[in-house]
Amino acid sequence: MTTTLTARDLPVDVDLPEGSGSSPWRQAQVLARRSLIKTWRTPEALIDVTLQPIIFLALFTYVLGGAIAGGSQQQYLQFLLPGxxxxxxxxxxxxxxxxxxxDIEKGVFDRFRSLPISRSAPLVGAVLADLVRYVILFAVMISVGTLMGFDPVSAGGVLAALALSMAFALCFGWISVYVGMLVRTPGAVQGxxxxxxxxxxxxxxxxxxxxxxxxxxxxxxDVNPISHLVSAVRGLMTGGPVAGHVGWxxxxxxxxxxxxxxxxxRAYRRRA
Incomplete structure (x- = not known):
């Protein structure tokens, strides 16, 4: 008999709609919502996508921008923000x-293993929750940058830059998952x-x-993947060559x- 994943089964309360199924995709959605609720209850976990980018943007624009761009902070902002x-x-x-x-260190995955859910659901749910973090970061940086005077060439270019950046982050995130499954503590992952x-x-x-x-x-x-990503985002948002950098x-x-x-x-299956 298949049992539906419910709010009581999760370390953080999540309500499910009436008649919800227990497909792997639905399970991943529930676990993504769990991650977002956990983040909402500990808002300091969003510092790296809210306060930190604002500090970097303001610091480099107003403290170093004049020296780097020959006195034109506004010109440097146009160069800096997309990158x-x-x-x-x-x-x-x-x-x-x-x-x-x-979650593994705290025993949350021991609880997940006792539930009738797909083994991949916690991983997919974590990835879905991370997408929300990227959108928050984007909204914060564009909003603050606009207040500082940033002027993109078009809204379509900005959205295309967001899509490309998020897609790259999802691919780059597999390195983080791999490291997270190998080391013992979250601090070691960050280091x-x-x-x-x-x-x-x-x-x-x-x-x-x-x-x-x-x-x-x-x-x-010239071979750094971040450089190609930045050049593509910069071209989409402020104009310039795009095709070659997007391709790379x-x-x-x-x-x-x-x-x-x-x-x-493979490392996730061994540990989770």
Missing amino acids: LLGQTIAMASVSLGQNLNA IMFLLIFPLAFGSNVFVSTETMPGWLQAFV TLVWMAVLLVVFAPLAV
Whole structure:
């Protein structure tokens, strides 16, 4: 007999509508809602997609923007915001592995294993909840950037940039899931992922043009997936070459999926 997943079965209360089924997709939706409710009850968990991007945007624009852009903070804002948006959405995927690791360490997955639900439902639910975090980050950055004077070329370009950034983050997030399944604590997930992300973020064209860098560093920046993502987002939002950078971004997304998705799923099955 198939038993329906109910609110009582979950560590965080979630109400289900009358007559709801127990398909894997429905189970994933319920668990995604559980994650969002848990985040709502601990709003400090949203600092990395609300307060942190605002600080970065204001700090680099008003403190460093004049020096980097030769005195024109407004011009630097046009350059910075699209790049920071793409980079920050990618960095936000770190929380995916952290949250999964935390649930395993707290014994939440022991509870899930006792329920008649698909083993993949908690993972898919976590990914769905992460999409909401990306949308919040996007809305915060665009709203604050607009108040600061950012002027995109079109609304369609902004939405296309959001879609590309979110798709890249979902692919990049498999690295976070893989690390989260290998290490013991959520803090270790964050430490390892930041060791990976910081060179990719600062060794890119997010904050400065690549022409100012030494030749050996330019060679790294030119193949850096964050650089291609940022260039694509920048072109979509403020105008400029797009096709080549979008193409390379899609190639990197495919590489991340082919390499890390199977590794992450295998590690998830072993631990969860």
